[in-house]
Amino acid sequence: MQGLIIGGGIGGLTTAIALQQRGIDVQVYEQAPDIREVGTGLMMATNAMQVLSWLGLAESIRQTGWSLQKGFVTKPDGTPIQTVDIGALSRRYGFGMVAIHRGRLQTLLLNSLPADRIHTGKRLIDLQDNGRRVRVLFADGSTAEGDFCIGADGIRSAVRQQLFGDQPLRYSGQTCWRGLVDYPVPADARTTSYEYWGLPTGLRVGIVPVGADQLYVYVTAASPAGQSAEKSLPALLSLSESFAPSVKAVLEQVEEKRIHRADLYDLPTLPAWSKGRVTVLGDAAHATTPNLGQGACQAIEDAWAVAACLANYQEPDEAFRQFQALRKPKADRIVRLSRQIGQAVNAPGWLKPLLFTAMGSLPKSLTDRQFADVYDVSYLKRFEKTSVSQFPPVPAGSHSPAA
Structure with a gap:
């Protein structure tokens, strides 16, 4: 079996690695002229690290990134509202969380694949599935064919548009500035994140x-x-006045050229992720706001799941139906929960003190269940250990309900 992956980001490259390890040949097509170390930071959370360990990549990512032990959500003055004991998550699941430069992660994944499997400068403009093979056409006039095609081409996915037409995105009401800042981190804060x-x-x-x-x-x-502005620093420094002096001290060290601004959108739940021999995954299927730090992590879960399904089912269309049945309920929950957090952040100022009190009063049993819903990936391994005969075919055209 040979496949095509459209998109050379974290989801596409991880999917290629997972398929390669199962003996399924794939070619990756990325529209950018090259794959470089760009971007800012992201979090490889506990669930992603477990999956990456199954792919033999977790230790390399820990060495490349920066392991965290604790996280705090705080009031403007730094008073804690909620605490995340990452060490406890590590003890429970075997892995904690690693902060890493997005570009370095992408390079690590890229170096895990043969160079002749990666093709850049390939912008998809057409896709045809004749029931036996999938043929794609790129803007440069070149074509490619495979037994299946996976769209891992992001929130504005060309593959998704080919399958389902235009799908409007949903604005969160927030814009976001991201960047890396050179700053001497105190020794006692080097493994702690703050929001x-x-x-x-x-x-x-x-x-x-x-x-x-x-x-x-x-x-x-x-x-x-x-909305946009030529310069980000004046806005950031103005916003920093609402916080503790330590926050302003960090933002004062931001360099304009290292800041990226983007409005935050998610993708309303799709009825289905696949059609015939073509599917989408990651942001192309379930783009989420970043409030849970799960965008890349959910794509990594997708990568493992779709590879397992393709390895266990001879027909790609059935494999993709099983992939959707396995992954869609959790991915949809993550999108909803992340949006709910964003809506809480959007609460008016007069309501925030009450909200802070409510957040700080959540019982540990509830937060533990919420963590398990996000970080537990044992459902993927149960699938892996189950024989194909125990998974009845999913009727064509059906889809798993939103959880």
């Missing part, structure tokens, strides 16, 4: 160590969609 919630609607500042002297910083604020 400061401000009183103004939509306002947060996240500060995450990605090294002994470097921080990943993100700032969200309420904003109409499509």
